[in-house]
Amino acid sequence: MTVTLADVAARARVSPATVSRVLNGNYPVAASTRDRVLRAVDDLDYVLNGPASSLAAATSDLVGILVNDIADPFFGIMAGAAQSEIGGPGDGSGRAGGEKLAVVCNTGGSPERELTYLTLLQRQRAAAVVLTGGALEDPAHQAVMAAKLAKLADAGTRIVFCGRPPLPDSDAVVAALAFDNRGGGRRLTEHLLELGHRRIGYVAGPLERTTTRHRLEGHREAMKAAGLYADEESLTVHGPYDRRSGYDATLELLRRAPEVTAVVAANDTVALGAGAAIREHGLRIPEDVSVAGFDDLPFSVDAVPALTTVRLPLFEAGARAGRLAMGKETPPPGGIATIEAELMVRGSTAPPRG
Amino acid sequence: MTVTLADVAARARVSPATVSRVLNGNYPVAASTRDRVLRAVDDLDYVLNGPASSLAAATSDLVGILVNDIADPFFGIMAGAAQSEIGGPGDGSGRAGGEKLAVVCNTGGSPERELTYLTLLQRQRAAAVVLTGGALEDPAHQAVMAAKLAKLADAGTRIVFCGRPPLPDSDAVVAALAFDNRGGGRRLTEHLLELGHRRIGYVAGPLERTTTRHRLEGHREAMKAAGLYADEESLTVHGPYDRRSGYDATLELLRRAPEVTAVVAANDTVALGAGAAIREHGLRIPEDVSVAGFDDLPFSVDAVPALTTVRLPLFEAGARAGRLAMGKETPPPGGIATIEAELMVRGSTAPPRG
């Protein structure tokens, strides 16, 4: 049947405890003994029983990374970076030593699934959890989340936010890395204003997300500073963070306000759909309408024309979140760090016609 | 401290065994007793101890989904679809009943990490494992993989391949869903030949991957059938499946064979880079050079001009793999199914100049 630690001990002529010690490597063991044990492990093709180990030690090597949409490179890049810091390099043998099992969980943006995953991870006694992406604004859900996270933290799970605003009054979270969505949104719109645009359409993300609100607030700050805040509502259309939504919303926007000379999209993916809608409408980019995105995903530089956008250091942020989750890096002061967003001016924006 | 099943039992004035039975729901329990237990669970905020449960039952609710590159939507779409079938809808309470914990693991295309993840999953006594994406051609690695998968299967883990060719002589795998990369590649090149192209460059993926080889073989089949197999080698450049590689390889290709009138890319992401290189070279698409991709990722239809490519039903395949992993769907005859690839002709391909 399945070979256990006792079998290995018998074959190596040592006690089970000794085998456990060499396997976990956190205790002095004589080199010769260790070799004997490792040989026995190889001979018997022994694989540690994770559940038994977790039960006895009251900890597990599971680390969860929650993302809103795994098909979106925005999350994929962060998750991959985090995972690479957590998983460790491996020893190339496939034997798997003290590695953590870094796994990503796709919530699909659903608050229920987010909670379910947290419960599942709590059940597994996860060592750490990284939550990526903006949060939902709903106070009820936020309260439930805060309670759940507090319980996880109580049980010893390290919580890290990545690209997510900090929870108010909570010490459950080891560190929160928040993107400067507001500042990025402001600088982007300032750029368009400098080019001479005055009627700027905004294809926003879902209403109830912090990311959506912060980017939009940055945009409106810039508009307001330029004395242009009359038609905020009619020039804003909300929708999901996907290509299709960008397309539909832009069509709606062009119908509603044909005079716009620029369209700012909630993110690069939405901008892609926006661009398609604009072209199908018979307008040229950027001659007739400028287009801008957010995130600077890899494909954005290859768009035609190349997309003006706001660069978020997704990989770096994800990696840092991974290190924080592992305790390999000391948290920022107050547990909160703001990650800068950099304006990338490219071919899709230009002065308005006329 | 942490509340256990015994605490719940005490509060509900029943035995631990009864609590276990209502929680697992696979045993008759009186309705009134069940209510009492569930109330106690809620009152105490009890969360099952996963490791203990897994140890006692010798099974776990963990399901692993292995992907080569989590930042690539190709994998993200499949993984998300699989996860949605496995994770179940949740009951909206965040309480997490009989749900599986579907998690995706990013191998980064590294065979070592692939093995490490399999070992980690084996250690956790995973209920199922879904392996996505092409395999490595290296016979040594294939042998190790086969052995590892056999061991997993022995331990009761269900193995499913998604977008990966079946393992020869192995009954460890419940089902293998393989994409028709060869057929898709052939039809794509046939399309270019019909347009009148004769000198076709090929920006291929990494040499050692089955996906790369199959797509390339399809291309060469078509070329051969047209009597055009003279310069196969000089017209083929290999590189990773990413944007940068497509850019670099295409520049190399244009240097090596300036007379090409069409470039076929290993996939859509590579095609994006190829297109950038072609334009920077001062050539127009498709007037001077036609470009084609593979996969039909969401952004491909929004490329300018829209990308001719081969559509792979990634979502459907991922979902099916998820169902197979859960035993919700009966495996195809022989455990092997080929998934068709559909040619999508769009604006990036046209007859050659002159």
Added chain:
DNA sequence: CTGTTAGCGCATTCAC
């Protein structure tokens, strides 16, 4: 440095 002893929290036989 190594062996012995006790549980970790739950699922599962059996009885009743």
Added chain:
DNA sequence: GTGAATGCGCTAACAG
């Protein structure tokens, strides 16, 4: 339909 007892495989004190 319910309770009592046993052991899953391992780690963590203790000794020595």
